[in-house]
Amino acid sequence: MDSLWSSAEAAACVAHYAARGVSEDLALRTYSARLLGGVPSLVMHGGGNTSVKTTAVDVYGDRVPVLCVKGSGWDLATIEPQGHPAVRLDPLCRLRALDMLSDEDMVNVLRLNLLDSAAPNPSVETLLHAFLPHKFIDHTHSVAVCAVVDQPDAEAICVQIWGKRVACVPYIMPGFQLARAAGAIYEQNPDVEGLILLKHGIFSFGASAQQSYERMIDLVSAAERYIEARQQGLRAIAIPAGRTAVSGADQRTAARALSLARGAIGRLAAAEGAPGCWILDLRNGDEVRRLVDDARLAELARRGLSTPDHIIRAKDGPAVLPAVQPAMDESAWLAGVERSLAAFASDYKAYFARNNARVGGIKRPLDPLPRLLAMPGLGLAGIGKSAADAAIVADLGEAWVATLLRAEAIGRFEPVGEADEFDIEYWSLEQAKLGKAAEARFARHVVAITGAAGAIGAATARAFAAEGAEVALLDLDEAGLREAAGRTPGGGSLVLPCDVTDAQAVRTAFDRIAAHFGGLDIVISNAGAAWTGMIAELPDETLRRSFELNFFSHQHVAQAAVRIMRAQRLGGTLLFNVSKQAINPGADFGAYGTAKAALLALVRQYALEHGADGIRANAINPDRIRSGLLTQDMIAARARARGVSLEVYMAGNLLGQEVLAEDVARAFVASATLTKTTGDVTTVDGGNVAAMLR
Ligand SMILES: [Zn+2]
Known part of the structure; x- marks a missing residue:
């Protein structure tokens, strides 16, 4: 992975934003956040987060230390300076002395300390940024890093790849406890360039935007080299590969299979009290086909997604449908699809019941429908409430495929376990990211x-x-x-x-x-x-x-x-x-x-x-x-024949108004x-x- 840093572009960005009253620190933060956000194998769809510690002038005219950290709802690829809202840093640092801090109290204290009360909520990983001393901090869910950290012996592999350049943080759900653990581990290893979060992703940091960014690229590249030396027949990571155009008989087969599957999902959804219309997005690139056609697909599909961040959109993996063939018995295939979907839904309900009991029965179940369909012989489809939403899920599905294939090439893909998945999926701060806006009348159609x-x-x-x-x-x-x-x-x-x-x-x-x-x-x-x-x-x-x-x-x-x-x-x-x-x-x-x-x-x-x-x-x-059917010339001829003006002819009806x-x-x-x-x-x-x- 090459560094995309350009001193000329960085300077141009600083000049551009200086004219709009934005500090150099925040302009450079914006520049390198976008560099990371533009690479899907590092960051996808609102994932990842970045920060800079700087100063800002408050309403009293006092210059105060602040942490400018990614706000929720912003995408790193297109972030603007206001996408890193400023939070007073000293009150955040004082939180480290506490033993406990509930999620609600954490969100409240973050909002209380925003300089702009109208700014979006600071990232759920804000305290981790605050508890590390570095000026610039970058966090991604890199595919290559996830392939390494989703291993049973990830720490040993991390030592092989990075030696003492990084320290490993065990898996803890994002929030106060993870931030405290990361801060403590950093202090025991003050010379590291970054932190590896097991089953999660990577943080890099530095004194400048360029140093932190280039450390990220360098650390990720080391993981890529390790994987490339061991992977079997996989090329460099290129996700999302997107749709490969299908034509002729393949297109007909895809159309039939997807229509049958869409109907089966709709009927199951309606039976579960969810909307009965969904949009699908089929991916069928080489890596996707390699996985869906693997004899071990059913087992691999149950291992979970590569990083907890993706679970809220894509559930914990795909429903595996029967193999698609060009001349298949459609009613038999559909019956198999219905069985697969029903099994997925009943497994999901059991997963909810088990884990809800563990947390005291306080959660309400989400719908039990899959968000990904794995179809041997065809590909992987994302399921969403709109084409855009289905495409996001399909992109995350491709990230899962890319991570899983590489993880299996270097060892065994073993992402975070069920209990941790549940805690993320049912975490109120994560669900808040999805939004619950009312849908338009023909959405999903x-x-x-x-x-x-x-x-x-x-x-x-x-x-x-x-x-x-x-x-x-x-x-x-x-x-x-x-x-x-x-x-x-x-x-x-x-x-x-x-x-x-x-x-x-x-x-x-x-x-x-x-x-x-x-x-x-x-x-x-x-x-x-x-x-x-x-x-x-x-x-x-x-x-x-x-x-x-x-x-x-x-x-x-x-x-x-x-x-x-x-x-x-x-x-x-x-x-x-x-x-x-x-x-x-x-x-x-x-x-x-x-x-x-x-x-x-x-x-x-x-x-x-x-x-x-x-x-x-x-x-x-x-x-x-x-219209093209009733042209201006025809209108003129008819109006002439009736001896009236164009306007009178066009409004020649009972209401007297042109239609x-x-x-x-x-x-x-x-x-x-x-x-x-x-x-x-x-x-x-x-x-x-x-x-x-x-
Ligand atoms: Zn993360």
């Missing part, structure tokens, strides 16, 4: 939208994303798709260029959606185009082209969606843009209107045949919307919320007596 580059499709994508949904955007127009994705909140949309008149292309795109998010909940089948001409004179070719897009494409989309929804057995929602022409034909629009009328019949057919699957099919019936693409988007969202409505048509036209259904 996957929504696919066709014609997403057009005005209505793009507005609908924005509307669902604003309600928390994960969205997949399909359209023939790739540039338009990217623009629509750019304007969709959240930034995580899946962009799928696709000709919806090609059944195979639609099936491939929907496989991609299921392989990416784990499944599908709502489809907005919206793509369409109008061909004009008097029906008696219309070339067959024109009529057939209109039916291909305005009827058959909807059938391709619905077929592909139903296939996924039936695999999940979680129900689903199919929404179609049928247009006013399906009900109230217009002259010259026969090619469009007849296909849309057939589409309305298709909607009702899906409602009829798939109600028993919990799949609802409804139509939205918009009219006179400015916008956003109004249609709202109708799609509203229809998706009506869980007891199927076979229905919702009209969005401002009111038109001739187009009224009843």
